[in-house]
Amino acid sequence: MATIQDIADKLGISKGTVSKALNGATDISETLQKNVLETAVELGYTKIRRPGGVRRLCILIENMDYENPHDFGYEIILGFRQMAEPAGYSVDIIPVTEKLQKSYSYDTFMLKHDYLGSFILGFSLSDPWMKDFHTSHTATVLYDNYIMANPHIGYVGIDNGEGMELAVSHLKQKGHKKIGYLSHALGSHIMQVRHKAFFSALRQNGLKSDPTYAGSSYYITQCMEKHLPRLLNLGVTAIICSHDLIANAAMIQCQQMGYRIPDDISIIGFDDLPICAYTAPPLTTVRQERIQLGKSGYYALESLMNGIAIGTLLLHASLIVRNSTGPAKVPLDANTPDLNSTVHSSF
């Protein structure tokens, strides 16, 4: 293991200066400090911790609201802190920008601020530190992002395959055969996972799996304008959405176009945000148990810090059935009421 002397030797400066830089002394220039920290990371230096000293963790968060109880991230952070703080850790919540990620490598940032580990929320695949995670030596848990073959990095989330299977089989039981999918842009790991899980669940249930049944856009409005009418024209009788907010927009948009929910179209969301009980109609959705996600995030991080290389930890998904899903509408070309009811009961 590298020592302060190793860092001093490599940079040709005194041990005292290295020590000052590592401890964030203010009489050292920022450039020199950065240089020392980067060299320390490069050499694999680890700070020696005194017993009883403060043990610091951080939650690094981006693209996710978390400050109010109805925000998605709020309970995840709560669950994490409910486990970490009684175990003696202090937890900092830090919103991160792309600029911050570009100014320091991930391990340098963690060493600079004396964090033993972090829980990462809301990162997309294009975030600069996503590359750093492949080679990082810092214990790190990613919510909804997966890094292969680095024993210091774990992934925590719900089982999206199970969630999608519950959603599709629920619709199938209600007689739906043509099911569409509306999604946020596929620029994040989790959107790719859900997209794949959707088609996999269709096949698993013996339903037609056609790429044109899915549409994704970065903006919800674009998704509503471009893909929703297209899916309706294709004759889908139900739509699963990658997020509750997309599902809610789809319900409103469908209703404005004269479709009744769930009589004409069934809609299912993902997440079970607090809003879902109060949409019109209340939304059937795949629940992410957020307090449990936060607690699991802490456990996985503690394991990684103790050398137990948790790669993936998935919580069971559950489907919360409300009123946005109902029996499939009988196709228009089935033209007698009697025939219709026969068709229905055969599902």
Add this chain to the structure above:
Amino acid sequence: MATIQDIADKLGISKGTVSKALNGATDISETLQKNVLETAVELGYTKIRRPGGVRRLCILIENMDYENPHDFGYEIILGFRQMAEPAGYSVDIIPVTEKLQKSYSYDTFMLKHDYLGSFILGFSLSDPWMKDFHTSHTATVLYDNYIMANPHIGYVGIDNGEGMELAVSHLKQKGHKKIGYLSHALGSHIMQVRHKAFFSALRQNGLKSDPTYAGSSYYITQCMEKHLPRLLNLGVTAIICSHDLIANAAMIQCQQMGYRIPDDISIIGFDDLPICAYTAPPLTTVRQERIQLGKSGYYALESLMNGIAIGTLLLHASLIVRNSTGPAKVPLDANTPDLNSTVHSSF
């Protein structure tokens, strides 16, 4: 929650008799006791536990050796106990037979013996209790078996997808293009997962994925007689095996047939049993970190007992490179040494 009175009412017997049966009193017939236990499970009865009382867990084990340090199950059990016992649990290790599983439903067995939860090792898909796990209300962690949509049941294992990817990409880097797979029979969840992961890793690495490149048998000897010669005739230059013991048998068999390992054929196993360092040559293999599996099994079980619905917990896989893998042999039809070396360096 059901009470002793509810059970007594349902069976038309006294509370005292129910209580005796639940506590295993010897002056109650076995039939009556079984009846009481089954009714208790049916009604969702839970024993009230006194603070300070013994809290009991069990490890139910089948089809897996565990008594000696070189056995696969030994360290899994050790890791579990290293976590469970300091936390105040007593842990019983119970070999289970099909007969036992047929004589009691799983939840009845657990109630009868007053176990709060169990860790299940070595079960195949045909084990009678595998059906019970779909509806069980007992906290249960399955090593290498997955049950969908029951929040009381979790799955712990290594990430076989990652392990297979590490094995295939290692071989690809060494110039192998035709890779075969020998497996134990596909009657267990984990064999199905590895089989699928093998073909997925081939595709991921842009290698030809042909079902005939794989063979599986219940008995190792059958696998060696039936599938190994077939794969060799197909011209594979490397074989990945679902277990170290198959890999070891394949090395011996290949050598008896005049093939050199790894000059003519590279072999990779799965598990990293202690024997792997001492095979001839020492075996390259995907390691299952067994102490960590045991510890993770305990953590997942503790979480389930606390209502955190862990569905899947996968440890990072790692590839232990020894001497059974080497550069791919140049095809026989490449007939000049110069050409051969050119072909080699282009990989």
